[in-house]
Each structure stands twice: as structure tokens, then as C-alpha cells.
Amino acid sequence: MIPGVDGFMYPNEVELQWSLLIVLYPYITGLVAGAFILASLERVFRVEAVRPTYRLALLTALSFMLVAPLPLQLHLGHPERSLEMYLTPHKSSAMAMFGFVYLWYLMVVLLLEIWLEYRSDIVRMAQTGSGISRLIYKALTLGSENISPAARIIDDKVGYAVTVIGIPSAFMLHGYVGFIFGSIKANPWWSTPLMPIVFLFSAMTSGIAAVLLLYMATTRFKKIAIDMRCLDTIAKYLFYTFVIDFTLEMLDLIHRTYEADESFRSLDFMVHTRLWGSQVVLQIFLGTLIPLSLLAANQLWRFAEARRRVMYVTACSLTLVGIFAMRWNVVIGGQLFSKSFLGYTTYKVAFVTREGLLPAILLMLLPFVIFVVLVKLLPPWERSEAH
């Protein structure tokens, strides 16, 4: 008997290959895509109510985007060779496209949109600042210091175009991550054409929840009055997105259960044993049904402001836990059962190892450090207050 193994695993399957860090990767890219799509609500779809979160959402997306490749890099057996993915990409590999999708999204969409959005602020700060901060803002102007009304109109038009391009790019970024898993025919837990679309909607759900929480946290920290109309609108969109996400996931579940192919018995047993806590309790009950009920209640009844805030904070926090659990269940769950469908292995997270809990915690804290720096460098408040 091999410790941690029940039934029969192919001998090379006992050890899990994709660890906690690979759980973080879709989680983080999902937050990026979701935050960006929330930002585009204001910019492209003219949902004026969410304007106070526009800049915040962009900075959130950038903070997480900068960290997104790190878990992958840390996971590689030979991280020093990772540039080969750019230099000699294997065209038939879904993973080979990661670098290009990432660069496109980071450079063409996010950085450009943020720069255009902040350009007039940057120029002003370069002119009024002093010392090192003046130099930093001067560098950030990239030599473009014309902030005449005509120039700002151009900024706005180009920014709009970038956002329009950004929406399908955000869809591509996370749909693509789903495809990495969904296209593995050897693994029935992953192999479904629904995977990209499930990843996409779960990304939107987590990104919207994260921005809502960050908005509430920053208003409290900055002692700025919270815009309840904005909060209610975001919560409404979160509810809609979550309903679609949950529907898609349930569709997948119902389809698997009804079809009951040769893998079903094995996967069903796994859900009822090894994944019971993370899937049924954390993901479905705590991370989906409770937040969905809280959000649904707010669509049906009007609660007092203070109560709404508590409900939103609870719903969004649980949503983030639920989506993390979903990523865990996909990545780790997909490796707990044998491809022989005759056995199960166990995953134990180590603490201070290259792919252990400590680096994972640090990697999850890093975006918040970057966020604080970005908010300091590019304050998101001026414009919203001016409005």
C-alpha cells in the first residue's frame, strides 16, 4: 500500500504535478479579467453608476496582472528556460500562447489604457511635483506633455478604442486559461468545451467581487463617503454574472451526472470523499449559494444602507473564497483520481517549499502591495471626486 493512495493509480500518477501555485494562476488571471470587465462597464457601456470604481478596477487588474506569471515561473522545473516560449513557441500547444496573450493584454490593453486615463494627471503632477516624484512623473509622461482640451479628447477616443479591444482580450485571456484545461482529452474532469466559458464567468464574478471589496476598503481607509448607488449597481452586476456562472457549472454537473460515462463513477466518488469539503461545502454551499442568496435578497428587497454593506462584504468575501475553491477543485481535483478510474491519490500542501503554502501566501499578498504602490503613484480619487 502506498500512503495516501486508495485503489490503483498508475505508478507515475501518485505524485501530483500541478500544485497550489497552478491553482493561483487561474485565480489571479481571473481577478484581472473580471476587474477589467467591470472597468469597461463604465467606459464602453456607459454604466455611469460604477464610475467611482473605474480607475480602481484598472489598478486592481494591473496589480494582479503583474503577479500572474510568477506562480507559473516558480512552478517550472527550469524557470531559466521560460523565455523559450516566446522564442520558439510550439504552435500546437495551448500553453505556448500564454506569453503572447499575456503580453498583448498587459502592454496593449492594460498599460495603454491606464496611461491614457492618467496622462493629464501625470503631466500635472510632473509640473507641480518636486524632487524624485517629479522625475518619476516626468518619466511616466513618456515625453507627451500636451494636455490641451483637444489632446484630452484624443486620449479619450483612443482610450475608448483600447477598452473596446480590451473586452474581447479579457475574454480571451481567461477563456484561454480555461482552454488549457478543457482541451486535455486524457482528463475527463477537465475535458469539456464548457471549461473556457465557465472560467470566464467565474473570472468576472471574482474580479467584480474583488473590486467591490477594494472599493469599500479604500473608501473606509481614505475616509471618503461611500457611493451606495455605485455599490448597489456593482452588486447587481455581480449577481447577474454569478447566476450565469453557477448555471454553467450546474449544467456541467447535470450533464456529467445524466450522461454518466465511464469516468462518472470514479469522479462521483471523488466529489463525495476527497473533494467534499472543498467542492460541496466551500465552493457550492459557502462560496456560491450563500453569496448568491445575499445578492438575490438585495434584488428583491430594499435593506438599510448599513445592512446592505455588511451583506455585500459577506457576499463578496465568500464569493472570492468560493471561486478560489473552484480553481482548487479544477486543478487539484483533476489530479486526485487515476486515469485508470480505479484509484485516488492525496495532495498535501507543504509549507516552506518552492511550491508550498508560504510562497503561495506571499504571491497572493504581492498584488495588494503593488496595489498600494499604484494607488499612491496614481491616485484613483481625483477624477471621481471631481465628477
Add this chain to the structure above:
Amino acid sequence: MDITRRDLFTVGGKLLVLASVGATLEQITGAAPPSEAYRMADHWWGMIIDIDACIGCGNCVRACSKENGVPKGYFRTWVERYQVAEGEQPHVESPDGAMEGFPPSARADLKSFFVPKLCNHCADSPCVQVCPVGATFVSPDGIVLVDETYCLGCRYCVQACPYGCRYLHPEKDTVDKCTLCYHRITQGLTTACCENCPTGARKLVDFKDPKDPVHDFLRNNKVEVLKPYMATRAKVYYKDLDGSVR
């Protein structure tokens, strides 16, 4: 021996002429050339396995491990014992990959047989498809190989292999797998596992060789590949493979 300037020019000149007409180092140095140069395009390797002939001794696993320096706890080949009761899920085991064979079975009333496993060297390999840098590839003679100087160690190929044939080498941090003893077969030898099989249950075959017994074998026997629904065009054929085998 004193070498004069004239000797140096004479030998050097001869070497230059031979090199310029494309002579090999062996010809230049006077060593005998190989009797038959190995041409990749002339071969398309695979394996045939006779389930009924396998006695589960584990010789193949030990030979492979020794020949290829396979790290402990990982397997380029292994043997599974299936014990099947009517209408039930099969009971399968492979203690340490059958490195030391199998303990005697406690159940004599079950259908019992051994299944040697190895990389199927699929012509449409899912592992090759997903490698982000092309470090794993199908060679012109049909062997799925990994370039360990190029592999990132991302392990996407491990996930994509339906048969569990790949692992991350714990010291090299690159993916490792059966090479069908490429270093041997290109020298005209058979694989270590085939050479050490006492019953001839596994045989290296060359589908491009019209004289290879594989053609008769495929014509005269009921054969199957593992997980045919995966459509990988696997090249390891099993004689009389039971439907319960995964």
C-alpha cells in the same frame, strides 16, 4: 618518432582532401565504418505484447531501470496485475511497478493476468501536441522523445498523457519517459525490457521493415491498443487484451 615538416604537410594534405570529399572521421582515421548506417527514415518502431505470455516476473522493469538509470519510485515501464471477478470493477495492483514481481494471489477463483505498460509512442501524441516549446517530439523513426536540454519542466505533457507514462525527473527537473531504448535500437540492439523478458512477451517491432514478424502477428491475432477511444494512434499492440484493462 620525429615528424618532419614534409610529413606534416603530406598527412595534413591527405586529411584535407578526404575531408573535402565528405569522408567520415572513421575513414580519415582509418577505423572501420559501421557495417550498416542507421537511417531514421527506414524505421517506424513499436512494440507487441502478448498478455498471456507475461508471467509478471518484473525482469523488464528491473532491466529498464538499470539500463536507463530510472530514479527510484518512477517508471518508464511497469507491470500491472489484473484480477477480475464477474460483473465487478477489476482489482489492479502494481507494487513498486512490479520491480520485484508480485506476491502470490490470495484469490485463485478470479480471472488474473499481467499487463506490461510503457509509453505507447503514439503517432498522434497528445503529449507532443501540448508541449509549449516543442521539447518533446516524435522522431522520424516514430519514437516519442524529450529533449532534456530544452524541456521547461512545466509538466503539461504529463497531464496530457492518457496512460500515465511520464514523470518529472527529480534530479534533472525535466520530464522523463520511455525512449524505447533509443540508444540501443539505433545500434541494432533490442530494448532492455524485451531483451530481458524470459517468455518473449514483449517484442520490439519495426513497422517499416517488410520482413518484421509484426506483420504476421497483426494479421493472425486479435490485437488492441490501450484506450483506443483516445485516438492517439498508439504503436504498442496487445494480443488478447481484456476489456477491463485501462
